[in-house]
Amino acid sequence: MKLNSPLEAYKYLPGTNCGECGETTCMAFASHLIDRSYKLTDCKPMVKVNKYSKKFDVLKQLLAPEIHEVEIGVGERAVKIGGDDVLFRHKLTFFNKTALAYDVWDTMDEKDLVERIKKIDDFKKFYVGEFLTLDMIAVRSTSNDPEKFAATVKKVIDTTDMPMVLCSFNPAVLRAGLDEAADKKPLIYAANQDNWQEVAELVQEYDVAVTVFAPNDLDLLKSLAGTFSGMGIKDIVLDPGTFPTGKELKTTFNNFLKIRRAGINGDHDIAFPIMTVPMTAWMVYDDDVSASYWETVIASIFSVRYGDIMILHSIEPYALLPQLHIRDTIYTDPRTPVTVDPGVMEVGSPDANSPVIVTTNFALTYYTVESDLASSKVDCYILVVDTEGIGVEAAVAGGQLTAEKIKRDFEAAEFDLKTRTNYNTVILPGLAARLQGDVEDVLGANVLIGSADSGRLPGWLETNWPPTKK
């Protein structure tokens, strides 16, 4: 965005401090515009009152992210890519996680195709309170036959509502795909030096986003992007080519750096989301494990450095898990606290005979423990101790998890072990074993030491719960 301080944004706001946005002053609202935690449209007067409309337009321009935001797909599964304002995540945060698209191709037989789409669509991994999932299907035309491509695209639409990338350099093939899919707003891949006019025509006719492809030629890439902008096409994605090995990969890496740096620094013609195609790894490695590994390595590099959307091939879990986690790592907002509220939580429907488990309010710890228990259908209470967002081992080492704090938080939750449960027993994490004696003394309760990892807690409970002594 073009603004650096709340003051600069404030100038354009109504200045009435009406409070409709939820902030008490326009200045407070302005600071949230700068950190992008509010949208301009959250100030209703700016939207509704006529006399502000001009300022609204100007401010909207000034607040627009440096990297253009592109939306692909429709409905709940639609993905947004781009929209970034910084080169390093600690300077603000990165917006719009890298979209992960997995390929299918039009020479697959129908059964394999449907099975593969389902695998991609269904893949999920629980993490910190939610499921990590894959985003898109990239349909490649390997037949170069418009009819085959159209049939495949149709099958994809019938099987999933994931957004699509339609991949072919042949405009006739793309047109056949668009005839099936235009209302699903797929991303078109790709316009290149040879086909750009025909692709531009399609893009305008069907009103979809488009990728421009210029392998290792940034002048041409910029020229394609500039030409498409010049024709009034706004939703552009850049593919500078992903060369998978050797010095060519080093060059690819630097192309990404250069494009994003220029974009953030204000070169409008190139300020678009960037696509990477790690699946080119499959052009060099022929065994599945090596190719999946190398593809994941490339995907990780470009999750860290400026890839906004990527096309991948391997759907082996050992490739998908790190791919999902690294993009989550890089796109986690470094400004949001990673804590949950302290207190006594219930998993399932616990009663007086259920175990009482102690853990920390570090979100990663809490959700891991909670989901391990819930997923094994264990009914229990969890005391979430306010450890200031520190995990078990570091909190024990740093003094945020102590017997006194456990007592404090039981009391704050008005949870009396002696009246609420029949066993007067708490279970501590294995990594907090050294607190056992203290906790026994301070709570006047029995203390059991559970497994080190909560994944093993349900199994541990089978043999250790209910406890032998009351």
Add this chain to the structure above:
Amino acid sequence: MTNKNIKLSEISDIFKKLDVEELEGVTIEGDIELDISGGGGLNPALAYALGHEAAQVSLHVANIARMLGYPVDQLFATSMGAVPAAETTRPNVLDELIPSKFEVSKVAEWNNSIEEVTLGATSADGGSRKNTITLGGENALPYHFDGEMPHRNYVTMDVFDMPIGMAKSVKENYEDVINDPADWAKKVVNDFNADMVTIHLISTDPLINDTPAREAAKVVEDVLQAVDVPIVIGGSGNPQKDPEVLEKAAEVAEGERVLLASASLNLDYERVAKAATDYGHAVLSWTQLEINAQKELNRKLMKQCGVPRDSIVMDPTTAALGYGLDYAYTNMERIRLAGLMGDDELTFPMSSGTTNAWGARESWMKESPMNEDSNWGPREYRGPIWEIITGLTLSLAGNDLFMMMHPTSVEVLKEITQTLFGSVETESLDITNWIGTEV
């Protein structure tokens, strides 16, 4: 000159006078005075803004004209070759690409270099290593076109002075050497291509075997005998015992210029630093994911303990992928950026305990403990890649030295970091038609 200035809003008044019913309530949004007399004074940004506004207004006016029944679209079509009308479906395609030149500048603020720290000493320098290894020296973020990276990344592989618990797929590689640190060291160098060896003296922990420092030092001698690469010596992590253990180890390794791991704020770092300076070693300055603590410890090592600048390596802590790698990554990136921009308390090469990746359950657990999760697949492939991606991510943040465990992880991490470094030659690949790839 007698040119008349007309405000755009006045145009709407003119239209209003025409008394057309549809014009009720129409306002023209722009209100700039068009008095462009030329002759400079118009900066590009202002010109752009003005142009934008003028274009918006002309669209508006065109719409009014259309309401009045004037064939606006034909006019535009003939005068500009472009049709800004809403109804048209005829695509607008240019005849030729608009030529363009891509340019981007180097980062001006990166004008400080990272220290070079050399580990190991050859016979020429009073040691017995076959080669030395130099870390650091960068003047840009890793692999960036802004500067030449003088040294590649290196990998030091973990060896322990007693059998320890390991993930199954790691353990498989070491079963034959698990009771003999010297053989273990040989194996990682000869079979797994380790650049260095780290000997962890964990049995010295009073809560484990409480091995006396003097005995532990013998293991260091054995390892130095067994291999001729530079080595790292690690304690057990026990803050009371480590200074003593590292002192004895530093003494027996005199002349070999090892890296002593570690000095930290929660132990007597002065003793560790002194052991390093007395016997000519380098010291690992270890803090826990906190840039200010890292500055503080480095400052103390330099000012209070007199450790020379070319003898400090930092370990700002590694958290595994999915277990805080976001902190570890950003902490390292901030440290490196601060160093490049001139904070001379942070201009040191960095080391990562990449092995921490094996603490993540995704790397070692047989299957997900969560029934709702999709199948996690075979763990023998999951573990190594967890270690690779953890290391690779930190390499992008500026990490120089990787402490690692699994041979496959080491192989792939070396391949990718050396590729980005620029020393891997491969045949050129034509990707122009990657879409057609048969897989």
